[in-house]
Amino acid sequence: MHFPIQYDEPLFRPPSEGRSLIIQATLGCSWNECSFCEMYTTKRFKARREEDVFC
Numbered sequence: 001m002h003f004p005i006q007y008d009e010p011l012f013r014p015p016s017e018g019r020s021l022i023i024q025a026t027l028g029c030s031w032n033e034c035s036f037c038e039m040y041t042t043k044r045f046k047a048r049r050e051e052d053v054f055c
């Protein structure tokens with residue numbers, strides 16, 4: 001089944017949410033200052049336009 005959502009990779013989610021639908025309304029992290037975390041070093045925080053999330 002094809003679900004019409006456009007993901008901006010890489011897409012992160014906790015393992016416990018592995019079977020959950022993700023709607024990627026934002027990119028990156030609005031804080032992005034935790035010294036142990038490198039998840040969003042490649043992305044600047046921003047809200048996505050609806051037409052960029054759903055195709």
Ligand code: SF4
Nearest residue numbers: 029031032033034037
């Ligand atoms: S920098 Fe990483 S750990 Fe810290 S709030 Fe952002 S995503 Fe979470």
